[in-house]
Amino acid sequence: MGLLVGEDLHLPVTMVSFRGMALRKTAEVLKRRGDQLKVGPGSVTFGRNILGQDGTAYELQPRFFVNDPWELMAEAIARAVPPGKVRDVAQSCRLQAEDYFRAATSGREQAVRPVLLYYAFLNLSKAFGVAKGNVSFAGKAFHGVSCDSKPKTIPASVIKFPTGRGTQVFPEMLELLKGNRALLSADLRLGHLLPQILPGHRLWCYATGRAERFLTVERFEVLHAPANKEVWLNLYLNRADLERLNLSPNKIVSQADISGFECAGFTPGAIGFQQRVPDIYTTEPGEALALIVERNRNRIWETVKTASPYRKPYIYCCPPSERVSRLPQMLSIYLLMFFLGWVTRYSPGDFNDLLDSRYGPFFDTFVSESPMQFLYLMASDLLGREVSKPAII
Numbered sequence: 001m002g003l004l005v006g007e008d009l010h011l012p013v014t015m016v017s018f019r020g021m022a023l024r025k026t027a028e029v030l031k032r033r034g035d036q037l038k039v040g041p042g043s044v045t046f047g048r049n050i051l052g053q054d055g056t057a058y059e060l061q062p063r064f065f066v067n068d069p070w071e072l073m074a075e076a077i078a079r080a081v082p083p084g085k086v087r088d089v090a091q092s093c094r095l096q097a098e099d100y101f102r103a104a105t106s107g108r109e110q111a112v113r114p115v116l117l118y119y120a121f122l123n124l125s126k127a128f129g130v131a132k133g134n135v136s137f138a139g140k141a142f143h144g145v146s147c148d149s150k151p152k153t154i155p156a157s158v159i160k161f162p163t164g165r166g167t168q169v170f171p172e173m174l175e176l177l178k179g180n181r182a183l184l185s186a187d188l189r190l191g192h193l194l195p196q197i198l199p200g201h202r203l204w205c206y207a208t209g210r211a212e213r214f215l216t217v218e219r220f221e222v223l224h225a226p227a228n229k230e231v232w233l234n235l236y237l238n239r240a241d242l243e244r245l246n247l248s249p250n251k252i253v254s255q256a257d258i259s260g261f262e263c264a265g266f267t268p269g270a271i272g273f274q275q276r277v278p279d280i281y282t283t284e285p286g287e288a289l290a291l292i293v294e295r296n297r298n299r300i301w302e303t304v305k306t307a308s309p310y311r312k313p314y315i316y317c318c319p320p321s322e323r324v325s326r327l328p329q330m331l332s333i334y335l336l337m338f339f340l341g342w343v344t345r346y347s348p349g350d351f352n353d354l355l356d357s358r359y360g361p362f363f364d365t366f367v368s369e370s371p372m373q374f375l376y377l378m379a380s381d382l383l384g385r386e387v388s389k390p391a392i393i
Contacts, residue, residue: 032274034223037231039286046220046233047311048297049380051290058286061385063310069379069387070098073127076383080131089138090130097123105371110364111351114340117371121334124375125173128382132176136167144168145335147342151350154359155191155208159335170334177328177381178298190339192325196316196332198301199373200365207358211245214301215252217313218270222292224285230278231288233296235261236270237315247317249273255317257299257326301329304376310388330381333374336366 037044042060044050052061066072074094081087097120104116122143129137142164151157161171161184171184194204195213205212221234235258242252249263249271264274279288301314318326327335340363344351354363372389379387 032223032225032230032232032278034225034230034232037222037224037285037289039289044222044289046222046235046293046296046300046313047386048293048300048302049383049385051286051293052384053286053290056283058284058290063386063388064383065388065390067389069375070094072387073124073379073382077127077131086130086135086138090127093123093127093130093137097121097127101371101375110355110367111344111348113367114337114344114351117367118334118337118341120371121337121374122169124378125169125334128378129169129172129176131382134172134176137169137172139167141167141169143338144170144172145338147339150347151339151343154194154354154357155189157190157339158187159190159193159339160187170331170338173331173334174328177331178294179328179331180324180326182324183327186324188325188335192318192322193327193332193336193339194359194362195318196325196327196329197336197362197366197370198303198314198329199369200362203362203365204359207362212241213317214314215241215245215247215256215317217300217315220313222289225278226285228278229281229285229288231281231285231292232275232278233261233292234264234272234274235315236267236272239266239269239271242271252315252317255319256315257323258296258315260295298326298328302377304373304388306389306391308391311386330374330377333370337370340367 039051039058039060044060050061052059064072074091077090077094078087081090100116100120100123104113104120107113107116126137126141144161146160146162148158148160171181174181174183195201195210197204198214201214202212204210215237218236218238220236222231223234224231237252241247242249253259253261253263253273258273260276261273262276264272266272275292279291281287299315301316303312303314304310305312316326340351340354343354354360376387376389
């Protein structure tokens with residue numbers, strides 16, 4: 001039987017209570033023994049864009065470091081789309097997105113920035129869609145989202161998903177990013193969207209008096225049992241966070257949409273969750289790793305950092321009543337920027353009221369911090385490998 005890293009088998013075993021569970025202060029025995037997975041010469045950890053495929057062979061993708069990812073995205077579009085009108089349209093959308101983005105991030109007027117940033121996100125999403133094979137993004141496209149002409153109170157305001165002919169950008173992006181299409185069947189309450197915004201999340205907690213919903217993943221393990229051709233994922237959460245927020249392991253499994261995992265043990269500072277059923281491969285373990293990455297890519301949220309390890313991962317816990325409202329990380333940023341842009345266009349006085357409300361620090365942080373996060377997350381998904389901003393020395 002395998003053991004969590006860092007434990008001493010010779011320590012005396014004592015018991016502590018954690019939300020009604022009896023846990024050993026020495027190592028809990030994991031249910032499955034495994035070796036750290038390697039693909040080629042490199043050891044594997046979890047990453048949404050860690051793995052590349054060339055024919056039937058898999059390889060780990062090295063991280064790219066760029067101060068400005070726009071030209072990198074232009075090159076990716078050129079590789080993905082054959083020469084012709086469709087590629088020209090995709091590159092035009094990218095160029096428009098870049099100009100909107102630069103105007104927004106260099107401008108001083110806060111009320112103007114959400115409109116410019118939303119149109120940057122919209123055009124970049126169209127270019128992304130074309131690069132991923134959906135050529136309808138190169139034709140006439142519609143937003144696929146709308147709001148009431150005048151916003152209600154913050155939690156009660158809604159984002160609507162009107163149906164119509166033609167390409168609806170948001171629903172198509174939801175499909176491309178493997179989000180839950182049941183979201184489109186009803187209006188999305190702003191009160192269900194705001195807690196999904198990672199930058200400034202504690203400011204949302206401050207404004208609402210609600211507990212934190214993001215939990216830091218301290219580390220991942222991708223383990224391999226060659227004899228059985230099995231690969232599985234372990235993830236470790238900070239034990240102090242769980243105790244502080246009064247979250248049981250079972251509640252985390254339910255609320256974080258990780259029903260395929262179970263609490264498997266702990267170290268003094270962390271609680272481990274192990275994939276219940278390993279993935280099986282036929283020829284090489286990269287096959288199983290690809291399944292693990294695809295299944296969990298929308299369950300793991302990331303902040304892009306300028307220092308090693310360049311990504312900080314989280315899981316998002318939400319009440320069962322809000323489960324249908326869970327979005328892929330990029331689309332939570334996209335929708336909130338759409339909402340703020342809508343307000344500044346059609347009800348500008350209300351935008352100032354938003355900034356003056358108890359949510360003001362949250363919205364201010366969102367408009368300041370989220371654009372670069374969106375840009376690097378989008379670049380990573382477009383290239384199919386992690387793109388990060390280099391540390392400034």
